[in-house]
Amino acid sequence: MNHDRIGKHILLIGLMGTGKTTVGRILAEELKRPLTDTDEAVERMAKQSIPTLFREEGEAGFRNRETRVLRDVLQYSPRIVTTGGGIVLREENRRLMAQAGWVAALEASAEELYQRLQGDQSRPLLQGDLRRRIVHLKRERESLYDFADVKLDTTGESPQETASRIILQWRRLSRG
Ligand SMILES: Nc1ncnc2c1ncn2[C@@H]1O[C@H](COP(=O)(O)OP(=O)(O)O)[C@@H](O)[C@H]1O
Numbered sequence: 001m002n003h004d005r006i007g008k009h010i011l012l013i014g015l016m017g018t019g020k021t022t023v024g025r026i027l028a029e030e031l032k033r034p035l036t037d038t039d040e041a042v043e044r045m046a047k048q049s050i051p052t053l054f055r056e057e058g059e060a061g062f063r064n065r066e067t068r069v070l071r072d073v074l075q076y077s078p079r080i081v082t083t084g085g086g087i088v089l090r091e092e093n094r095r096l097m098a099q100a101g102w103v104a105a106l107e108a109s110a111e112e113l114y115q116r117l118q119g120d121q122s123r124p125l126l127q128g129d130l131r132r133r134i135v136h137l138k139r140e141r142e143s144l145y146d147f148a149d150v151k152l153d154t155t156g157e158s159p160q161e162t163a164s165r166i167i168l169q170w171r172r173l174s175r176g
Pocket residue numbers: 014015016017018019020021022023116117154156157158159160162
């Protein structure tokens with residue numbers, strides 16, 4: 001493990017519904033660190049919701065904004081950074097994150113993701129047959145999360161349990 005990373009950001013990556021945003025809020029509170037969710041930052045800067053951005057600028061427009069926000073946030077003081085599931089699609093983003101801190105990838109079974117995301121209207125890339133979309137995205141993207149320093153399967157866990165496990169791993173590393 002590269003100990004240069006310990007004093008830097010803690011980043012959460014993973015497919016939609018793995019719990020990045022929810023777990024990140026708990027981490028920020030418990031570790032007393034500032035929090036940035038890249039999706040929320042994009043929405044704030046654009047003054048538009050993600051579904052509206054996808055409709056008006058397409059996925060490409062959203063991805064450009066996402067990279068800009070990521071670059072900016074990594075310049076700030078060490079914080080918790082929670083990301084959108086597709087941030088790993090760009091090699092540039094993966095490189096930026098790997099250099100900027102300690103990266104934890106959250107995972108969950110397809111069935112669990114289905115249960116968590118049922119009825120969700122805020123994620124444009126999940127519209128249509130939800131089960132098929134999840135299976136497709138899992139297959140297409142799974143290997144892009146491999147650069148993470150740790151992977152945590154959150155299936156059957158509560159957000160609090162996942163956050164506690166992350167903190168445990170983080171503290172173990174901090175002690176060297
Ligand atoms: N172990 C868990 N960790 C995180 N979220 C969970 C967990 N179990 C259930 N959830 C629920 O899953 C949903 C999606 O979580 P969210 O944080 O928005 O995911 P992401 O940001 O990765 O897309 C939320 O309703 C959250 O409460």
